[in-house]
Amino acid sequence: MFSKATEYALRATIYIAQKGSEENKLGINEIAEAIGSPRSFTAKIMQLLTRDHRVVSAVRGPNGGFYISEKSKNLPVRAILEAMGEEHVLDKCVMGLKLCSEKQPCPMHSKYKIIRKQLIKLFVVKTIRQLSSEIKDGVVFIHQGKKGKKI
Amino acid sequence: MFSKATEYALRATIYIAQKGSEENKLGINEIAEAIGSPRSFTAKIMQLLTRDHRVVSAVRGPNGGFYISEKSKNLPVRAILEAMGEEHVLDKCVMGLKLCSEKQPCPMHSKYKIIRKQLIKLFVVKTIRQLSSEIKDGVVFIHQGKKGKKI
DNA sequence: ATATTTATGGATAATTTTGTCTCTAATTCT
């Protein structure tokens, strides 16, 4: 559904929201290891998430690293997709027509639109905070290591 | 959601099902133009759909071309995904975990699984015949040309 | 038989995505 980059972005953001804070920032090494993603590629992805403190914040130097402000934790998960420039995935025609619309719908449109509506809603109503708290509460994973790495 | 290749496969298959028959086979040129896809690439995709007469059938020579048997029209749309080797897309973890499961679910799993269930159902219950008949009945498009190319 | 038509198969090219590496900039600590 999403690109690898966006999948890593989702996992990294939720991980930082749950494990980090402004007082306890997380380094790129820890993040990449925790979510099971290639380190350097993840660093590049973080640059997209941090520009203008869009979703994630970053500070350089000793004790620096990444964190998410309490305010940003209230952003919908969709904000991550937007930062990655992949929010369109939710609006795309499932059969690849240039434009999904009622005017010129593809053969799957009438059925698919009902499903997509729920999908869009999921990404809009769920906040970063809510997803990260799920990790705290129950048995939820952000990476599956050898024996499954629960955080 | 799907690769370009699979999107073309979906459109091509539905188009052939609606416009063609064993008596009136369709050539690759007509198909590619009708669905708005690159001709040569589409030819490659047809090879995946036609091996073992999996979904589409093909015959060479004059008056040759592609068609879909009445039997194959009863296949679920999912059969197209399978021929393209992309059926896994429907089963994938939305956050990119190696395995989507109840044992080690990602933070979005509990909500997403409900949506995915409907998505899978859509591809399983809808047949190629049903989709192509929708084109016949109503105002449904398989390609959006200059002014929208209805077929 | 020969020419014509149409899909098939293989090689190759272009583009996008994924991933790495290194040097630089900012920050902190001593």
Next chain:
DNA sequence: AGAATTAGAGACAAAATTATCCATAAATAT
């Protein structure tokens, strides 16, 4: 001020996807 630490930025490399081209095989028509 200088050393250490951490993210940022850019060039680069590898892999996957998308796309093109051409020679070949099969079928038909003459």
